[in-house]
Amino acid sequence: MxxxxxxxxxxxxxxxxxxxxxxxxxxxxxxxxxxxxxxxxxxxxxxxxxxxxxxxxxxxxxxxxxxxxxxxxxxxxxxxxxxxxxxxxxxxxxxxxxxxxxxxxxxxxxxxxxxxxxxxxxxxxxxxxxxxxxxxxxxxxxxxxxxxxxxxxxxxxxxxxxxxxxxxxxxxxxxxxxxxxxxxxxxxxxxxxxxxxxxxxxxxxxxxxxxxxxxxxxERANRLIAGLPERVLILRDQLMPAPAPNAKPDPSRPGKDLSINFVPVPYPSYTPAVIKVRPSEREFWRVLNASADTYVDLKLRYDGKLQFVGVVAFDGIPIGLQDGRPRNRVLWESHIALPPAGRAEFVVNGPAEGVMATLMTQAVVTGPVSPNQASTAPVAKSAAAVDVNPVDDDNTPPRPIAVITTDVNTSEPTASLPAPGAPIPDPELPVLATVKPVRERKFYFSEEFKDPKDPNTAIFLITEEGKTPAAFDPSATAPNITVHQGDVEDWIIENRSQETHAFHIHQTHFLVLERHGVPVEEPYLRDTVNVAFWDGFTPQYPSIKLRMDFRDLRIVGMFPYHCHVLQHENGGMMGTIQVLPASQIPTASHAPSPKQSAK
Ligand SMILES: [Cu+2]
Incomplete structure (x- = not known):
């Protein structure tokens, strides 16, 4: 401390x-x-x-x-x-x-x-x-x-x-x-x-x-990073001061300002924060997008050149730890896209002395660009917002976050990862990708307007296919869906609305199997994932397919799943799942795996 x-x-x-x-x-x-x-x-x-x-x-x-x-x-x-x-x-x-x-x-x-x-x-x-x-x-x-x-x-x-x-x-x-x-x-x-x-x-x-x-x-999950100085970076979004009464609308104005470890980077100057590093030192960055509503897509540039960073973990799950893939490796990525609530932990090769280095977020497109947007599709506004951008309060333009300057004597970061120690044992349960799901469900994100002319009447919905769409009701005692502990299910999440949503479920991580029907191979599990927006005319809605894991004995009970764009969650885009105890008389679909009793 x-x-x-x-x-x-x-x-x-x-x-x-x-x-x-x-x-x-x-x-x-x-x-x-x-x-x-x-x-x-x-x-x-x-x-x-x-x-x-x-x-x-x-x-x-x-x-x-x-x-x-x-x-x-x-x-x-x-x-x-x-x-x-x-x-x-x-x-x-x-x-x-x-x-x-x-x-x-x-x-x-x-x-x-x-x-x-x-x-x-x-x-x-x-x-x-x-x-x-x-x-x-x-x-x-x-x-x-x-x-x-x-x-x-x-x-x-x-x-x-x-x-x-x-x-x-x-x-x-x-x-x-x-x-x-x-x-x-x-x-x-x-x-x-x-x-x-x-x-x-x-x-x-x-x-x-x-x-x-x-x-x-x-470092026990990935010995390559043992001993590296570690840096915790927390991005937050925040409301902006109201524009002057007669200010001309600025389409580049963001929906929210950003800060990094509470150093604000406000519109319109975007004066960057300063990250001090020792020249050419390799560091381990742990980045949390703690924004309520704002997506980021991070890039590092040294003297204008895009840098690769070595991803070790997403959402708290190191590569190879729970997916049966090889460990002790990094994924070199040129940008890090994080929905609200997402985390990424990665290796950064620090700039050499005299190099102009910047951390920035590139633009994130959260909905289709429509010249008629204001008149045909009301833009949902945060009721809590002090200012309301008349164009788009989700606007996420590119902007700098920090400049990285070298300093041989900097005291940051203050902590370093220890020596690797004994490797973390493999999980007791079979790898999620190899487990046959007991059922498949489909959910969809959608938005409705009670009054199509008034964006303040937006209702945000997540609905299981076949059920009646309804905003989350905090007074409801019955869950929206039920599973049994021990179940593994596949969930398809469609986006039938014209803005992005970030699917999140409490208590468990999931494996992304497909995007838009195309298989993907991700060597880590996640707890929050983006679902792309629908463009308004393509016959097939954007979707992701997830393998959901309800095998952990500790998660019996009721908890929510929701969009982690909190404006949407607050507006009703949430449901509850009840995990019932495993059936006393095991059936084919609810039999706990033999390994679970040993847990
Ligand atoms: Cu959402």
Whole structure:
């Protein structure tokens, strides 16, 4: 653990007081809440909190702050004052995380996001009845409710572990304890934590509430990277200040700004952050796209030349660890596309001294370009957005993120991977690609507008083929689909809408088998994957085919699958799956594999 280096917004006391007095903000909001780095500053690693003797005990406060632009920031602050600490644990370690919801309705309620505006799906709000104040039983779902999802980890979907459908922690609640053990067979790599209250996760994640989880030991999965300096980079998107009232619409204006480890890279100057590296040093980068809504497609250029990076893992699963393919290799890629929630861990050969090096995201096209878009297909707007781009609030133009400068004496990165140690054993269960699925299902993403002329009436849907499309209903007690523990299924996910969606399921990873009906061979599993948009006229919808794994004994219970573009998730694009215990009398389709009982 090291001292937190933060720079604070410098605002004169007078201007600050006048600003908040004018908007009627409560005085309890201070500059120290959810601090952010200044534009153009050096990217430093998030603070690390490491498990000791098999236990990591963390007290986190969940806070908000209204910034000088009137935009609400959210953050996790540890008892030691660290913002968004990286939680580092070994497989088998116990995590005890006490979360105190310190959102102040007096602050957030008076800012530009009135609570009612967060409810993108009015049906959900009306049917979601107030419940007892037991955090495990749900309760009033407001902009001040929260909970935590441990994205990518295979831990039980039960309250106090990784349950996100019912758990709602209110500001009035005592600190809420999350307590679970990292599975001993958890794959080493990058995971993350973020809020998941349906209807409000977009605003909270956009505001900056997210942090990395590192399961240690990736050098045991790939000995090539042992000893490399490791760097944790977290990309976040954030709302932008409203354009001037008479500003000319700018088609290059992004839907959201980006930041890297809380160093903002704001439109329109895109002043890049600064990553300092030792000249020509090889590093191991662990990159999380913690954006609520924004896709990135990362590229490294040295003196204008595109560089290859050596991919070791996606979504916390190192190559060759769970797919039966050879290990101890990297995939050299010229760009890294990450949907919201995606992670990539890769080797970077640092630039030599004097080389002009940049990290940038190229444009990501999230929908067809249509000159009539504004009149024929309403563009869904985030109800939480302060500004609404009249053209496209999903616009994702190319932009720099950071310049990489060499410095022999830089103190970053502060951590290095250890020596390789003993290789991680092969998984006990048969490799997913070789397992015969018990059934195949088809789902589809679609969008509807209650009023075709009003983009604010967008409803986002994920539907199993043959069922009636309906936005996610948080008050529903029955799951959308049921499987049995031990099942392996193939899911085809179609996109029948004209924008991209990022399919994600909690508690388990999947194997991508096909894209648009064409087999693909990916030597890793994922937990979040993009599904390309439909162009509006091709007879066949874009699709992916996934092999879904419900064999893990720990995931019995109910949990969600959804689009990880949180604007869409909040707008209804979510369903629940219930994993029932394996049948007592094994049938052909539900027989647990012989190896499972030994697990
Ligand atoms: Cu989506």
């Amino acid at each position: 090291r001292l937190l280096r933060q720079s604070y917004w410098v605002i004169s006391a007078l201007a600050f007081t006048t600003f908040f007095a004018a908007l009627g903000f409560a005085e309890t909001s201070t500059t120290e809440t959810c601090p952010r780095e200044t534009v153009g500053s050096i990217v430093t690693s998030p603070p690390d909190l490491r498990s000791q003797n098999g236990v990591l005990k963390v007290d986190l406060s969940f806070r908000s702050f209204v910034d000088p632009n009137g935009i609400t920031r959210y953050c996790y602050i540890s008892a030691g004052g660290y913002q968004a600490p990286t939680l580092r644990l070994n497989p088998g370690d116990l995590l005890i995380l006490n979360l105190k919801n310190e959102l102040d309705p007096a602050i957030a309620g008076s800012n530009s996001h009135p609570p009612s505006a967060h409810v993108v799906n009015p049906n959900a709000a009306m049917t979601h009845k107030a419940r007892a104040p037991d955090a495990c039983a749900g309760g009033a779902m407001t902009a001040f409710s929260t909970n935590v999802h441990f994205h990518g980890l295979t831990i039980p979907p039960i309250c106090h572990q990784d349950e996100t459908v019912r758990t709602l922690i209110q500001p009035s609640s005592l600190a809420f304890e999350y307590r679970f053990r990292i599975p001993t067979d958890a794959t080493p790599g990058m995971y993350w934590y973020h809020p998941h209250p349906h209807g409000f996760s977009e605003a909270q994640v956009l505001g900056g509430a997210s942090g990395a989880i590192i399961i240690e030991g990736i």
